[in-house]
Amino acid sequence: MLNTTLSQQFLLFAKNECKGSSPLYEHLAYKIAIDEDLLAIASLIPQGQPAPNLLLAAVHYLLATSDEPLTHYYASLTPSPLPIQEVFPAFKAFVLSHTNELKTLLQERLVQTNEIRRCSYLYPMMTEIYDKHQQPLAFIEIGASAGLQLGMDHYNYCYNQQLAITNTENDIMLISENRGEPLPASLSKPPVVCQRIGIDLNPIDLRDTKECQWLQALIWPEHHERRTLFNQALPIMNEIDIQLVKGDAIQLIKKLSRTVEQEAMLVVYHTHVANQIPLELRHSLLEQLKEISVERPLYHCYNNLFDGQLHQDFMNQGTIESIRTMESPDGHARWFQWSNS
Structure with a gap:
């Protein structure tokens, strides 16, 4: 019998996330949504994890070290992928023949896509905060994965193919389209960042080859630019002092906030995690953040907490002031809509 709840997840994933972004995953998700055998395997995924992302990533992870026929349909694994209309029989055969390995991955791994390009809309916020307060910033990222977003002031940016920001001699360039109001003038000056703390239930160690391979597997097959950015960020991350903490942010954040230097402006942020x-x-x-704000003011930048919009709030003495609310950005930050209010 078809698991209708899970089936709906795959249908929405295909329609809302994959369309126009990953033809392969769009095609597979529609097929999985009506396949009892594959939905039964997907049902093993722990509650709270996005089932389509995790199942497809687990298959991608196993394929990376495989020479089976399915690899010939993945743009990440072959320069000339076969037509996707023929992929599903090979996909299902691969899943059913690797069920035990997939069960282990689905139980042990998490969707921790470290989408570095999301820095494109976070970075303008940080430059503006620094420009306003003239205090070093202390970052605490919730759901930090490997912490790539904690290095946002060490990346180069290009907006709308004309506004270029250079922060490093590295080739890394985060390209994004701003479809909203003009970005702040503060963008031209990088913020001073004194602390970088990332909290995650399962922090990723970039020095571990298998951990890196898992992050690679989370990147969709056709997204060559995302893979390139990930690889370009690795040497930068080796040069940055980042504290990655394993645990539940709700339990740890107040304690960690007290380790932040008093002269710093605290900025707590998270993207595509709260859902x-x-x-x-x-x-x-x-409530934890409100309590912290009684001890020290802070900024909270986030989406998917109670809606899909992108928010920047200032919190002080337990009160919340909305600085800006932006329409939901593209999930991989290919575009966003900046707002000055």
């Missing part, structure tokens, strides 16, 4: 947190715990996170 994996149960609703009651999202409210708990907000």
Whole structure:
């Protein structure tokens, strides 16, 4: 019998996330949505994890070290992929013949896509905060994965193919389209960052080959630019002092905030993470931040907490002031809509 709830997840994934971004995953997700055998395997995924992303990433991970026929359909694994209309029989055969390995991955791994290009809309916020307060910034990222977004002031940016920001001699360039209001003038001056703390239930160690391979597997097959950016960021990350903490952010964030230098402006941020947190715990996170703000002011930059919009709030003495609210950006930050209010 078809698992209708899970089936709907794959249908929405195909329609809302893959269309126009990954023809392969769009095609596979529609097929999986009506296949009892594959939905049964996907049902092993722990609650709270996005099932389509995790199943497809697990298959991608196994394929990277395989020479089976399915590899010939993945743009990440062959220079001339075969037509996707013929892929599903090979996909299903691969999944059914690797069920035990997939079960292990689905139980042990998490969707921790470290989408570095999301820095494109976070970075302008940080430059503006620094410009306004003239205090070093202390970053705390929730759901930091390997911490790539904690290095945002060490990347180069290009907006709308004309506004270029150079922060490093490395070739890395985050290209994004701003479809909203003009970006702040503060963008031309990088912020001073004194601390970088990342909290994650399962932090990724970039020095571990298998961990790196998992992050690579989370990148969709056709997204060559995302893979390139990931590889370009690795040497930069080796030069940055980042503290990655394993655990639950709701339990740890108040304690970690007290390790931040008093002269710093605290900035807590998270992107595409809060939707994996149960609703009651999202409210708990907000209460924790309010309590921290009684001790010290902070900024909270986030999406997917209670809606899909991108928010920047200032919190002080337990009160929340909305600085800006932006329409939901592209999931991989190919575009966003900047707002000055």
